[in-house]
Amino acid sequence: MNRQLEIEKKWQSKWNEAHLFERDRIDGMPKFFGNFPFPYINGKLHLGHGYSMMKLEATIRYQLMKGKNILWPFGFHATGEPIVGMAKRVAEGDSNQIRALELSGIPKEKMEEFKDPYNIVRYFMKTTEDTCRNLGVAVDWRRKFVTTQLTPTFSKFIEWQYRKLHSMGYVVQASHPVIYCPSCKSPTGEHDRLEGDDARIVDFVLLYFYVPDVDAYLVPATLRPETVFGVTNIFLHPDATYVVANVDGKKVIVSESTAVKFKEQEHEVTDIAPIDLKELFGKYAINPMTEEKVIIIPGTFIDPDGATGVVMSVPAHAPVDYATLMELKENPELVEKYGIDHEEIKKIEPISLIEIQGFSEFPAKDVVEEMGIRGQKDPKLKDATKLVYRKEAMHGVTKAITGKYQGKSVEEVKDLLVKDMLEEHKAMILKEPSEIVVCRCGTRNYVKFLENQWFLKFSDPEWKAKVYKMIDKMTFYPPEAKNAFIRTVDWVENRACVRQSGLGTPAPWDPEWIIETLSDSVIYMAYYIVSKYVNEGSFKEEWAIDPIFDYIYLGKGNARKLSKEHGIPEKLLKDIKKDFQYWYGFDLRSSGKDLVNNHLTFMLFHHAAIFPEKYWPKAIHVNGYVNVAKKTADNKIIEEKMSKRKGNFKTLDDLLETFGADITRITLLTAGEGMEDAAIMPDEIPSYSKWLNTLMSMAEETDIDDEMQQIDRWLISKMQDQIQKTIDNYENIRTRSAFQSAYHETLHLIKWYTNRRNGTKGPGFKYAREVIIKMIAPMLPHLAEEIWEMWGRKGFIATSHFPHVEKDKIDLDAEYGEKYLGEVVDDLKNLISFLTSRGNDPPSEIVLYVSPQWKYKIYEEARTNGTKTLLKNIMQDPEIKSKGKAAVSYAQSLMKKGAPPDIPISYETEMKVLEEAIPFIEKQFNAKVAVKPAEGADHPKAKVAVPRRPGIVLN
């Protein structure tokens, strides 16, 4: 561990001293610009960051070894609420917050500083950079910066970005529904909620049920408007207060607490007046679709604050309604105390309107009875409702009672019906949270339309079209990610781009607002170009103005003129512009899949809007989440999301401190690939060090001879395959597979090689180990550099050339021969273990009978022309024909198995390979070995000999 740490520090400082990753434009040299979303620095980097980063890191270093000029810049994200919130909580002395910070290693004395959000930013900028440096990543730190006004030129850049979008008409003002807390007077985000984390906004349909007695409409709210044909009564909560209000010119009755929603959702509301329930209970309302009269009765299951506090009852298809009705029927006092005639209740019968296989005409009744539900407050009702709704939505068909809507699927009817009812003013829409939402302050939330919000007009068809085009031209890793992006573009609507609080850049056209956090992180990759000059002091803040950005990024204007007007040196201006033209568009952005349907897609939109096509992004890599896996007592592996609460939260520093950089790197690189979630198994990590040890001792091996044997040629030939595979894996950012093909598989080859060479090593080994070390260098750079130096090579292995396939090193004869030998050895192993398991002694003598010549003719015929015409073709050969039954039987066995693999083989090759391998086989099985032709031998096993399968006699 100590030596390893020493090695890592040594190479990290050597890379630094050589400025190895601080890359500048070299005109004419191919480049590779990779980046990954700058981390939000409200804490230390965790394994999820590390996982995404390592995909990019391996790729960057691979591209460097492929001769590219590379660029990986790094930034820090601080825009938005969380850091401000953290500082506020620290300032308030919030013990949870302070303890959380202390737990993540922040010294107590820092707490005073942490009352200022900018100090938090500074602190975690430092830890983040340190972590990265300890990990040994190929970052050009000269270009680092943090968002927000801590980097004034960056803020100016964002202003430029938004003035551009604004002037293009892509920033618009509109109102928008949000889940809203009337007490805090602000939208409640997921983290601001006591209850209802998963709530979405859904459309409830409000149906106008006219109540003649009071000349107003009851407006039950429902998600299943199609069941209007089965309404038998209306429920109101007997203990709630109801009001009459004039909404959009119509008098409606709703619960008092819900009346406010209409106004908040941009309806006109006047004349709110209370109404006594006595005026309603026992009276009738008229179903707008059927004109039937339905009675108004009490239901205590109703949530008076939900939707309108008015519920229509469909006992045939809604378990709650059915259960309530049954309860009322059995308990007269429940209605009689409100002056309702119980006889009226007894008369109510469910009305069926949906037909569904596997249920009676009243699915709600079926389910209520089956689940043994009793009463309107039975907790099982939730599941019952879900079940019935789901079944009916999926398989239900409407009955004749629905009139012109009959015979259709429930889903179809719903859309049609709502459209019709809205047109006929029989219904209206009210937006509601899909479940109860309670703000942290304890107040029940509802949906409000926020007015005059600034939006990015992602719904714009022309803008979308550009993005589709962009996606089409891009490469995605893994390929299936492309579809995810297309879907996101399909789905994305206008999106708010400003906030009222938090850190960030004020909107240039309306400084009351701050550019929202996902909106100032979409084209910042272009800012890295300028950032270098800002950091070195040559680009002054006063030059961060629109005309200069226009010149750099869009090529507008004239350098001399700009220089004269603003005092910026003409050469500097031209250099920056050339830099941008050289590096942009970037070649790869690597990120987690959680960013696909927001950040990454917005990034595409912004590039499409602002930059000309030649600067569009070239590729995106998307990876899964990182789970922490652990073993249960019975050896099952269970994966858990990393979370601080579960106590399995791991920072990169945790791993680095325990295992060092290379092992941390290989842990992350082999944890997974593609969009599937990756798994880190903390208990397994220590064993990864054996890989490093193996590589090192392989590199240190000096007992190597110069004799080029057949098996050396075989190994060198096989390595060409491994090189190609590894290149493919790197090119497609499959790091786990890359390590597999570069290390595990090659080691397997070397194992066979040393066995075959009776424990000695030769030129094949020497060649293979160099290839291996180079191939793993992008993943384990510290170890690789150390070995490179140990071998006395010049320069860094990081900038040496990645192995390439050398065609002339491919030796198919050697490969086929070894494959054949391997098969024979496998057969021998099987046979011997089978026999010894039956109590026989291991053989002391092995005789191998190589198939007679004529069978090879049949084999070759089958291999080259397939088995369909096999018999016909071979029988034209007189020699084969003369073998009669034996020939037919071999041909038939080939036909049965299908065409043999495309491996040519000859009698001579088999004889040669086996004879040469006699010492090897003897050693393997500790027995005397003889190789004989089957032709002319009379041992019965000689007769079963066929090509690639000699007859085996064990004595």
Next chain:
RNA sequence: GCAGGGGUCGCCAAGCCUGGUCAACGGCGCUGGGUUUAGGUCCCAGUCCUUUAGAGGUUCGUGGGUUCAAAUCCCACCCCCUGCACCA
């Protein structure tokens, strides 16, 4: 609800897009053996069932279908996971 992704031999997990070479890569666990011998590491073999010679049988969520041939293609069904926006 809408959208996306899945269900593989104890566990994790390849393969499926481009059907056959798949009883099905690899890792873990387990069993036996070796090294060591206090363990761990490390190495070898085995790990669906049957089988006294390299073989056969039954498997890849369930049920059908296409095909000479399906884990792989088509249809239906069951189950699971993820996202759904003003949050970074």
